[in-house]
Amino acid sequence: xxxxxxxxxxxxxxxxxxxxxxxxxxxxxxxxxxxxxxxxxxxxxxxxxxxxxxxxxxxxxxxxxxxxxxxxxxxxxxxxxxxxxxxxxxxxxxxxxxxxxxxxxxxxxxxxxxxxxxxxxxxxxxxxxxxxxxxxxxxxxxxxxxxxxxxxxxxxxxxxxxxxxxxxxxxxxxxxxxxxxxxxxxxxxxxxxxxxxxxxxxxxxxxxxxxxxxxxxxxxxxxxxxxxxxxxxxxxxxxxxxxxxxxxxxxxxxxxxxxxxxxxxxxxxxxxxxxxxxxxxxxxxxxxxxxxxxxxxxxxxxxxxxxxxxxxxxxxxxxxxxxxxxxxxxxxxxxxxxxxxxxxxxxxxxxxxxxxxxxxxxxxxxxxxxxxxxxxxxxxxxxxxxxxxxxxxxxxxxxx
Numbered sequence: 001x002x003x004x005x006x007x008x009x010x011x012x013x014x015x016x017x018x019x020x021x022x023x024x025x026x027x028x029x030x031x032x033x034x035x036x037x038x039x040x041x042x043x044x045x046x047x048x049x050x051x052x053x054x055x056x057x058x059x060x061x062x063x064x065x066x067x068x069x070x071x072x073x074x075x076x077x078x079x080x081x082x083x084x085x086x087x088x089x090x091x092x093x094x095x096x097x098x099x100x101x102x103x104x105x106x107x108x109x110x111x112x113x114x115x116x117x118x119x120x121x122x123x124x125x126x127x128x129x130x131x132x133x134x135x136x137x138x139x140x141x142x143x144x145x146x147x148x149x150x151x152x153x154x155x156x157x158x159x160x161x162x163x164x165x166x167x168x169x170x171x172x173x174x175x176x177x178x179x180x181x182x183x184x185x186x187x188x189x190x191x192x193x194x195x196x197x198x199x200x201x202x203x204x205x206x207x208x209x210x211x212x213x214x215x216x217x218x219x220x221x222x223x224x225x226x227x228x229x230x231x232x233x234x235x236x237x238x239x240x241x242x243x244x245x246x247x248x249x250x251x252x253x254x255x256x257x258x259x260x261x262x263x264x265x266x267x268x269x270x271x272x273x274x275x276x277x278x279x280x281x282x283x284x285x286x287x288x289x290x291x292x293x294x295x296x297x298x299x300x301x302x303x304x305x306x307x308x309x310x311x312x313x314x315x316x317x318x319x320x321x322x323x324x325x326x327x328x329x330x331x332x333x334x335x336x337x338x339x340x341x342x343x344x345x346x347x348x349x350x351x352x353x354x355x356x357x358x359x360x361x362x363x364x365x366x367x368x369x370x371x372x373x374x375x376x377x378x379x380x381x382x383x384x385x386x387x388x389x390x391x392x393x394x395x396x397x398x399x400x
Contacts, residue, residue: 031354050300056293063285072101088229119143130363148367157184185328193230
């Protein structure tokens, strides 16, 4: 009886990839007991939280006695605006109207879809495929249907936006993009942004740009292009129809702090703030002060990138001897093609080596006759370097 009172849209949600992985590994049996398990399936940063952040949080404990403002503390909005201007070399966005702190990018991505999708309109939400499952869940619970655009290996795992049918665009209210991408680490080019902005203007949809991996890259002189940066370069300095989502989780190794921001179109920010006033999402003054310290400091971020760079430098040669390995442009994932079905590879790898990776098909949906994640696995190089290297040796031996 109680189930009839639940939101029926909940029934449309798919199991999360890690629940499917748990069920898959349950079929594998027990790995060799002499091999310590190494989990490279989850993109959870394992590097130490920088002292500048923890110290700022300790100093701010007095903020626990204060209700946090929904729009965020003014000093935090200013710190984010300053960081955006420094990072992307663009005019400083208005911290009063174009920046809004959020409880990490995940919460904001989900909530934003609830703000902009009209469930009565038969709306579509275009999602990359493979994708972060929040995009799909946000669309379904907002009353829209996801429409998947498949990543193509021949386009550096990018998308042929021009191939999306016009009748799909006419029904589209929101497009999710992720650059640098999850799982392939590809970065959208200025030409790709130009195409997508043109389509947004023509068909009147909104772009939600997920940039949570923007600060994990390998060449300090070649930073990934950002969505707001692309908009500014293309003369869209008002960021019309664009909302960007970023987070400190990967950048500063604070996934448990739940701190990020949205920035972009002031009209969209205004409506999103209205939604969030009722939604109850506000950053604690304690987290706010720690976030300011993180956004103001780049030294720990450079050190973070150095550690990831060392891991890729060590792991890629070991795996390249057995598999075709394409080093990503950014992010901390390897997106590897497997010699057979990705689920078989994952299950047998775990059974024989105690190394856990994530089947690519679990990150995607079958769309337009193909699952673009099939026969691939995602490997997250988040563990300490020694564990990543040991895992690479085990994978290479397994393939032998």
